[in-house]
Amino acid sequence: MHDPEGSEYDRLFYPFLFEGGKASIEDVLAQVRHSTLEKCREVIALRRATLEQSGRQIVAAGQAMAQAFAKGATLLAFGNGGSTTDAQDLVAELINPPFPGWSSLPAIALTNDIAVVTAVGNDVGFDNVYARQVIAFGRPGDIAFGISTSGNSTNVIVAFEQAKKQGLLTVGLAGYDGGKTMRSSAVDFCILSPS
Template sequence: MSARVDGAIGALYPFLDTHPTDVDEVLAAVARSTAEKAAEIVALRESLVAEHGQRLLDCAGRCAAAFRAGGTLFAFGNGGSSTDAQDVAQLFLNPPKAARPLPAISLTHDVALITALSNDVGFEVVFARQLAAFGRAGDIAVGLSTSGGSNNVLRAFEEAARRGMLTVGIAGYDGGRMAESEAIDHLFVVPSASVHRVQEAQTTVYHVLWELTQQALADER
């Protein structure tokens, strides 16, 4: 091990930023760091219940109504949020056994389409153009952004709102520009300065939204 590690790694794992002489000391520091991160995400997830509990119920009720009327869910985001968008679509479309499959599409899965739009028009429209082509009034647009400031996500919400779609935003930090947007019907903000904790808690938010939507659909049968 070198006397100092890369600054980015040291910022994430401070106990590696100096050269320890005791392996047991390093292992103890790793254990402490892991326990602290686990406690942090547990506390953050618990805080979301009080912050968003009723609002998640309200949103799930509107999502259930949209699905009953034949609506489709479209999910989108960039980077890690693009992976989460695919997870959202997969969760609704191909849920665990006994749950009701619901029409859902990730706008991040078609690499050819995304690169064509980025190259020919501009990256800021890669989601908005797809919603313009496929979205209908009564559909659902779910956009994820850790910063809340992704321009292409905001443009997509504006397009969705113009088309009469139900818009659901999931953001981090203080919500960024998503918190200022009038195009988002339901916004769920994970109040953390750590992008890692934000994305972990956002996963909880959309899984709870899916469960509540399933429950709302089941209650009305």
């Protein structure tokens, strides 16, 4: 039921609607439609920019990953903050493909075991939370897939360095200018998504 005085949420996210003290449901819905359309435009523009900037890297990384999977590779995914959930979603899509007839691919999100993450973080340091798991799980020919919005996440870079030492294919997904991930010799492919 619509509250003509506006909920706390409405007042927080649409304050301009309450300059006169009340908002009509029509005004709120119009603003929601407008902001949804603007967000869709932003997403489309970002995807276009990513394809223009990193299209060749995406194809090359995809081909290298397909070859690795064909040889029995497991993908190890990791990231920080929101990138943690992106890594988990990538693994979910590989294990449970969204399209009928697609085969599951072996993948592990190194972000999932909070006991391991906190034990390594406490005992060895947060910079090593993924590298220690790469040591434990990574085999030559496997895939290390790290995600960092800034491209500068130290624990992601350290994991790439360890993965490279162990003979894993390394693929990074980074925002902005790619940061250290883009410049690291430990990263075979860096897909840049200018966010």
